[in-house]
Amino acid sequence: MRNIIAFPLLGLAVILQSSLVSEIHLLQGYADLPMLIIAAWALQERVESAWHWAAVACLFTGFTSSLPWIVYVIGYIGIVYIARILQRRVWQAPLLAMFSVIFTGTLFMHLLSFGVLTLLGTALPISDVATLITLPALLLNMLFSIPVYTLMRDLSYWVYPAEVME
């Protein structure tokens, strides 16, 4: 039941993304707060609702952005998938797993955005995209990933409290 917090939290994340995070840019790139939240949530050991959270993030971000819905649906679901795989393999070093997910997730999302926009006829020079958007966004995502991971870990303890053995 406490998973309902996904709606206000991701709603707030999209609002922050649109109003605040998009203003903190490095060259043309900026961090992707909903993606960071989804990735950090999916990496928590106790969490069973990562897919649901990804769907909520797709809903909010797709509604706000002009980017086609399919980018967010495939992108966020793909990031949860990557996170769940890494969570099982790199469970002893959660921050390393977080960095790995953010690195691959950012590249995946940007590749997807680039591909879909190019298919729709928007001219995007790949060198500009890589140097002015993707690399700066990657750096900012990495920077933001540590506090986001910590917050989501604490939130996971609240949503999934430890069972007391008697």
Next chain:
Amino acid sequence: MNSRSLQTTIIFLVVGGILALALGGFFGVASNRFSAIFINLQTWIFTRYQGFQDLVTAPGDIVALRQENANLKAQVSQLQAQLIEMQQRVNETEILAALVDFSRSNPESTYKAASVIGRDPSPFLHYIIINRGSNDNIRRGMPVVTNQGLVGRIDAVIADAARVQLITDPASSVNVYLQNADTSAVLYGSVTGDISLDLISQNVKVEPGDLILTSGLGGGYPADLIIGQVVTLRTLEFELFQQATVQPAVDFSRLEIVLVITNFRPVDITPLEPVSP
């Protein structure tokens, strides 16, 4: 007169006499020494008393001073907040005054002012979100301007908000008119946020500084909205057209308040475009 009152009278006369002589300066040296001792004693007692008083009252003063300091700090914070708010209002008023001037100088259009409340979550796109929507009669395709020039056009509308595609967006294209060269061209956005001109005929002479206005061709924008100036021109003999980089009139990084032209209805010419067999 009894002996007691006589004694009192004598004492008063003696003391009074001594005082009168002293005040008259007849006891100069003696009175100076006396007064010096008296003053030193008084000074010593007074300074000790002050020290003692400070010792006793100091803690109370510190508490009062701390309280006063806290109150003053709170007051300073409050005044700083008020100052920031006032500065924001002054900025907003200046922008609104400029927009009012612009709307007065262009009476053929009707405008609806809107505040910019966000940007597109994706860094690949150049869109802004404004706080006016269909409840304010905002419709898709309406042009958005500032007093400096063209900003973009409405791309999507909900009840109380709308999304605006900026002319800097990589998917944006605007038919423009170069005033000095008297020719048409097409303005494109880019992923970097720069705008450039393309499809300028090779026979036309374009100079840096030439003013760029909307041409109105295609029905997407009204004519004669300022876009910017030509910065550099690229002419290659083997290419069909010339290209130019453009300095936009609008500072897209500092958009706060914009005007939506509400009496313009875009024309969809898609059905008239020739279909390739």
